[in-house]
Amino acid sequence: MDDKIDKDITRFLKYVSKEDGDVGCWRWTGSKACTGYGNFSYKGTSYLAHRASYALFNRNKTLTSGLQVSHSCGSRDCVAPHHLSEKTASENNGADKRAMGRDNGGEKCHTSKLTWEKVKEIRSSDKSSKELSSLYGVSKSNIYAILRGKSWKE
Ligand SMILES: [Zn+2]
Numbered sequence: 641m642d643d644k645i646d647k648d649i650t651r652f653l654k655y656v657s658k659e660d661g662d663v664g665c666w667r668w669t670g671s672k673a674c675t676g677y678g679n680f681s682y683k684g685t686s687y688l689a690h691r692a693s694y695a696l697f698n699r700n701k702t703l704t705s706g707l708q709v710s711h712s713c714g715s716r717d718c719v720a721p722h723h724l725s726e727k728t729a730s731e732n733n734g735a736d737k738r739a740m741g742r743d744n745g746g747e748k749c750h751t752s753k754l755t756w757e758k759v760k761e762i763r764s765s766d767k768s769s770k771e772l773s774s775l776y777g778v779s780k781s782n783i784y785a786i787l788r789g790k791s792w793k794e
Pocket residue numbers: 664665666711713714715718719720723
């Protein structure tokens with residue numbers, strides 16, 4: 641048994657506002673990327689909150705890389721495990737797919753603030769630049785610039 645996951649779940653639920661008990665959406669009240677998705681850190685890494693929710697409430701399931709966690713309710717800030725399912729990019733026709741398309745330009749994300757702490761997380765992460773882009777709310781070109789040391793020079 642993994643006791644630590646229960647602590648992570650307890651901590652996770654502090655950032656959740658349940659709209660309609662166990663059937664409605666769970667609104668994320670913690671920190672959010674400019675893309676509208678929540679952020680949650682556990683096991684030393686920062687995750688999109690709905691992906692963290694899917695993994696935590698499925699007893700620490702390992703997310704299949706390449707699969708997206710999709711919302712049946714279409715609300716990006718919802719982290720209700722009963723509204724989430726793993727889908728391939730082509731199966732995912734809901735809000736998340738539209739969100740992905742919209743966020744590729746990163747135009748809305750220019751105001752988001754990075755810190756040295758986040759830059760270091762980005763540089764030490766093994767996630768793809770696409771994932772990092774949505775996780776930190778910065779455009780992919782910004783992520784490339786950070787990874788290549790063209791911005792945020794030490
Ligand atoms: Zn929902």
